[in-house]
Amino acid sequence: MVDQILESLSKFLPETTLVVAFCLALIADLVFRKNRGIVTALSLLGVVVSLLFAFQQAGMSLSVFSGMMAVDPFSVFFKIVIGVSAVFIILFSLYSHDVQTTERRKGEYFSLLLALTLGMYLMAGAANLLMMVLALELTSLTSYILAGYTKEAGDSSEASLKYIIYGALSSGLMLYGISIIYGLTGATNIYGINEALSTGEVNEITLLIASVLIIAGFGYKISAVPFHFWTPDVYEGAPVTITAFLSVASKAAGFAMMIRFFKVSFLDSNVVDLPSGMWSSLQGFEWNSILAVLSVLTMTLGNLVAVWQNNLKRLLAYSSIAHAGYMLMGVVVLSDKGLAAVLIYFVVYLFMNLGAFYIVMLVANKTGSEDIDSYKGLGYRSPLLGVAMVIFFISLTGLPPTAGFIGKLYLFVALLDAKWIWLAVVGALNSVISLYYYVRVLRNMFLRDPEKDSGSIRFSVPQVAILLLLLVPTLLFGLYFAPIVDWANASVIMFGVR
C-alpha cells in the first residue's frame, strides 16, 4: 500500500509541484509584505516547473493511486494546455489593471490561481467519479473566489454569486447522477463501471437519466447550452485575466474529464469489426446523440446571441459558448479522429482566444471600457493592436491562413469521415454567422473614425512581446500545422482502453 502510494507520488510530480508552489506562495505572501512581486515570480516558477514535469510524463500510460488518476498522453496533453494558459494568465496579470491596483490581495490572487490550475490538472487525469467530483469542486470553488476578486466592483460580486448558484446546482445534479451510476454498477472507478455495464443487465432508462444528470455537471464546466447561463455574467464581471483563464483552461479541463468519462465508461470493447480509430458505445445507449443535440444548440445559440452584444467581454463569452459547441462536434463522432480534432482545436483556441482577451485587457487598461463602441478607430490609434485583433478574430471565425482554420478543418474532416454530414453543415453555417459579430468589432476598429481628442495608444516592449507570443503561433500554425497534428494524434491514447 505504502509502496504503491510512493510509486504513485513519483508519477504525480506536476501536481505536487503546484501544491508546493501554492503553499510557498501563501507563506511568501505573509513574509514578504513589502515586495509582493516575489509571489508572482514564485507562482510563475511553480507553473513552469510543473509544465516541465508534465513534459517528462510524455509517453507514459499508467494509472496511479489505485486507479484514482490516469497518467496517459491524453491527460498530459491537457495538463500542458492548461499549464501554458496559466503561464500566459500570470503574464497578463502583470499588466492587468484589476490585479495591479489591489496590491494587498495580490498574494491571494496568485495562490488561488495556482490552486485553480491544480484543480484543472486533476480534472485532466481523474479516472474515478469521486476524484472527478473533488477535482471539479476544487476548480469551481477557486474560480468562484477569483471571479469575485475585484470585490469593490458590483458586477464582479454579482458574477461570483451567480457562478456559485449555478455551480452548486450543477454539482448537485452531477452528484445525483453519479450516485445512480454507483447504484447501477457498484463502482466509482470508470473502468469498473465499464466492466459492470458490459457484462451485467442494466436498466437503460435509469442509465440515460444518470448520464443526462452527469452531463449537466460537465455541460456547466464547458458552458454548453442549456447549462451556460452563468457564462456571460461571469465573463463580464470577473477580471479579464480570470475570464480568459476560465474560457480556455477551465473549458479544456471540462472537456478532458467529459471525454474520458464517456469514452471509457460506455466503450463497447466487444465490437471488433469497426474501422480503425472508430469506437462503439454500448448497445442501445447512444450518448453521442445527446451530445450532438447539445452541440447544435450550443453553437447556434452562442453565435446568434453574440450578434446582439455590445460589451466585448460578453461577446467573447457567447463566442466561447459557440466554440464549445464546435468542439462538442468532435466528441460526437466517436472516433479518434474526432478526439484528435478536439485536441487540435484546443491548441489553436488557446492562442487565439487568449490573444483576443489580452487585447481586451490592454484596451480596457487605457480606455477604461469594454464596450464595442469604445473600440471606434482603435486600428488607427494603435495599428499593431488593430492588426493583431484582426488576426485573432479571423482565426476565431476560422478563415485561412490562420490557425483557427486548421481547427475547424480537422473538425469537419472528422465529421465528414464519420458521415455526420448534417452536423458539419450546421457547423459550417455557424461559422458564417460568427463572422458577422467578429467583423462588427473590426468594423468599429477600422471603418469608424476615432472619437475626437483621442490620441494614439502606446504599449511597453514586454506588453508587445506577450502579444507576439500569442500572435505568431496563431499565424504560424495556420501555415504549418504538422507539429500540432502529430502531437494531437499521439495524445488521444488513454490509459486502459485500446
Added chain:
Amino acid sequence: MEFLGIGVLTWITFVPIIGMAAVLMVPKGNDAAIKWIPAVATFLQLVLAAMIYLNFNKGMTGINSLEGMQFVEKARWIDVEGVSWFGRIQIEYFMGVDGLSVTMVLLTALISFIAVFASWNIDKALKGYMAMLLLLDTGMMGVFVALDFFLFYVFWEVMLLPMYFLIGIWGGPRREYAAIKFFLYTLLGSVLILLAMIALYFSVTIPDAVTGERIHTFNMLAMMDPANYEPGSLLAGVGTYWRYLAYIALFIGFAIKVPIFPFHTWLPDAHVEAPTAISVILAGVLLKMGTYGLLRVSYPMFPEIAQAYAVPLAVVAFINIVYGALCAMAQQDFKKLIAYSSISHMGVVLLGMSAMNSQGMVGAVFQMFNHGTITAMLFLIVGVIYDRSHTRDLDAFGGLAVTMPKYTGVMTVAFFAALGLPGLSGFISEAFSFLGAFQTHRYITIASTLGIVLTAAYMLWTLQRVFLGSPNEKWAGLPDINGRELFTLVPLAVIVLVLGVYPSLAIDLMTASLNNLVDIVAGGSALAMAP
C-alpha cells in the same frame, strides 16, 4: 523557368507580398514611395506574366495531366505522419498553368497594374490601402495558379479580408453595409466549397511515390481521375446522390462569386460602394474566379453531373443575361448600370460553358478575359467622371463629347466593345459562346440573344444621355481626361482592338486545354450512360 532558384509562378504570386512588406516599412508621410512601390511590384508581376505568355507552349493540354501543365512547381508543404487510424496527410505546394489559367494569369497581372495607377488619388490611409491591394493581388494570382485544392482554398479565402477593408474603409456612403454583405455572402459560399473539398479529399487516394502506400491527397489533378476514387468512399461511383450534393455545394460556392442569379445581390452594392480601382478588380478579376472554379474544379471532377446540369446551367445563363440587361436598363446610377451589365455579360460566359463543346468553352474563357478588360475600362471611365463631378447620376450630364473629346473617344471604344460590335474583342467571344450554345441548347440560345439587343439598347441610351445632346452648363469647365487616366485606359483599349481583329493571340493559348476539358466531360458522362 526560374529566377534565383525559385519558380516563376511563385514569383508572380508573391511579388505583391514582397511589395506589401516594403510598403509597410516605408515611414509615414512618404506618399510617393508608398505609391511607387506597388507600381513597381505590379509592373514586375506584369513582366513575369509577359514572360509566361512568351514561353507558353500552346500545344500542351493541361487540365488533368501533369505532363500537360507548364511551369509546374511541386514541393512538400505539410506532411503529417500516418497513424493506424488516420492515414498520412500530405498537402503540396503545387502550382502550374495551362490554357485555362494562363489567360487569367495575364488578366490578373494587367488589371492589378492598372488598379495601382487608378488608385493614385487615394489620400485616406494610403499605406493601408496599398498594402491591402497588394495582399488581394497575391490572393487572386494564387487562386489561378494553385493546383492543390488546399492551396487553392487558402488563396481563395485570403482575398476576402483585404476586399472587406478596401470596400469598407475607402468606399462610398453605404460602404459598411456593402462590405459586410460581400464578406458574408462569399464566406457562405466558401464554407460549402470547404465541405466539398474535404469530402473529395477522403474519397481520393494516390500511391505514394516512394513507399507505394495509398495516401489521401488534395491534388486537383488526382481528383479528376475516376480511377483514384476509393471504392466505397463518399464520392466514389458515378452520378450518386453524394456526388450530386457535393457538386451543388461547389456550384453554390462558385455561383456566389460569379455571381449567378439569385446569388447576385451583393454585387451591385459592392460595386457601387467600392472605390474605382477596387470595382475594376472586382469586375475584372474576382468575378472570373467563380467561372474559373467551375471549369477547374466542378467540370473535370464531376463530369457526369456537369453534363446532367447543362440545361439548368443554360437556363440560369439566360436569366443572368436578360435579367442583368433589364436591370442595367433601369438604372440611374452610372456605376450600378455597369455592375448589372457585368451580371449580364457573365451570363454569356455561363452560356458558353453550358454548351459542353469546344466553341462554347473557348467562347466562355475568352469572354472571361474580354469581360475583364472591357468592364475594367467601363469602371475606369465612371471613375474619371465621378472624380470630376462627384455624381454618377446619368441624367445630370449631357453633351460631354464637347467638353471632354478625348475622354469620349476612349469611352466609345469601351461601350462598343461591351455591346459586342464586330471588330472589337467582345464580339468574338460572344459569337463563339452563342455559336457553341446554339448546337446544344437551341431555344435557350435564341432567347438569350434578346440580351444582345437589350445591351445595345442600354449602352447606346447611356451614351446618348451622357455624351451627346446639348452640353449641360454646369459641367462646361470639366477638364478632359489627364495623362495618368489615359495611361490606365489606353492599354486596355489597345488589347480590346487587337483581340477584336486578331483573336488567335488569345484563343490559341486555350484551345488545346479546353478541348481536353470537353473530352473529360464527354468521357465522364459517357461513363454515366453506360449501364
